Amino acid sequence: MSSATSPVNSKLRNVMTEKTHKTIEQAEQEGKYIRKVRSFVKREGRLTKGQERALTDHWQNMGLNHSDGLIDVQALFGNDNPVVLEIGFGMGKSLVEMAKAAPELNFIGIEVHKPGVGACISLAVEQEVSNLKVYEHDAIEILADCIADNSLNTVQLFFPDPWHKKKHHKRRIVQADFVESIRNKLKVGGVFHMATDWENYAECMLEDMQNSPGYENLSETNDYVPRPDSRPLTKFENRGQRLGHGVWDLQFKKS
Numbered sequence: 001m002s003s004a005t006s007p008v009n010s011k012l013r014n015v016m017t018e019k020t021h022k023t024i025e026q027a028e029q030e031g032k033y034i035r036k037v038r039s040f041v042k043r044e045g046r047l048t049k050g051q052e053r054a055l056t057d058h059w060q061n062m063g064l065n066h067s068d069g070l071i072d073v074q075a076l077f078g079n080d081n082p083v084v085l086e087i088g089f090g091m092g093k094s095l096v097e098m099a100k101a102a103p104e105l106n107f108i109g110i111e112v113h114k115p116g117v118g119a120c121i122s123l124a125v126e127q128e129v130s131n132l133k134v135y136e137h138d139a140i141e142i143l144a145d146c147i148a149d150n151s152l153n154t155v156q157l158f159f160p161d162p163w164h165k166k167k168h169h170k171r172r173i174v175q176a177d178f179v180e181s182i183r184n185k186l187k188v189g190g191v192f193h194m195a196t197d198w199e200n201y202a203e204c205m206l207e208d209m210q211n212s213p214g215y216e217n218l219s220e221t222n223d224y225v226p227r228p229d230s231r232p233l234t235k236f237e238n239r240g241q242r243l244g245h246g247v248w249d250l251q252f253k254k255s
């Protein structure tokens with residue numbers, strides 16, 4: 001879990017990539033767009049031999065590159081099965097488990113932590129999972145530059161970094177503009193599924209979703225849904241359970 005503060009860029013000009021059809025990286029290089037805050041601090045953890053081998057041997061088959069721009073799902077997977085996108089998959093254990101259990105779906109994972117990406121690819125290869133592709137990149141930029149509007153059936157965000165301190169809440173990935181961009185990427189009827197073990201974050205997620213037009217809460221009580229069986233226990237949930245934390249699941253449908 002991240003806790004350190006990374007530098008906050010002071011220069012922010014209002015040039016959005018989707019409007020100019022540039023990538024954020026290109027715009028940044030030209031000094032036209034600098035993101036204010038990021039939801040992560042890049043940890044340069046060492047790769048194990050297995051993770052390194054998985055990245056070297058299988059990136060070509062399983063890896064997706066931000067620089068390649070908008071993806072063509074049909075070309076990528078060789079079918080037009082529904083697409084599940086997971087943001088911040090950590091070490092990828094639960095993502096691989098879900099992909100293995102649902103070969104009728106296509107899975108795309110995004111994670112910034114390289115050892116996690118290596119671990120995920122390694123496990124997918126071991127489990128002979130072929131319906132999964134992964135990015136090692138900031139999900140905000142992937143959403144802006146690589147994912148077509150109205151193309152996703154499900155977006156999953158499980159146990160995002162909670163950024164406990166109030167002064168760091170601006171670093172939380174779930175913000176009003178983020179939930180709006182997720183809505184743009186979902187097909188009508190597609191579902192945004194979030195889970196957190198941090199009650200204050202759950203309350204903020206709920207507020208952002210309720211204030212965002214075009215979403216319907218799938219909760220019968222108009223707040224949280226019971227933990228769906230389809231969501232395997234993730235590493236962070238496991239840890240939270242050991243510490244006696246509660247877990248809050250939110251599911252909203254694009255209407």
Ligand SMILES: C[S@@+](CC[C@H](N)C(=O)[O-])C[C@H]1O[C@@H](n2cnc3c(N)ncnc32)[C@H](O)[C@@H]1O
Pocket residue numbers: 001039040087088089090091110111112113116137138139140158159160161162173234235236237
């Ligand atoms: C607390 S961990 C949870 C990992 C996993 N979902 C689980 O439940 O075990 C949050 C993960 O989100 C990743 N992350 C945070 N911001 C991200 C972003 N903007 N794009 C991609 N990954 C991100 C972090 O690197 C970290 O691995």
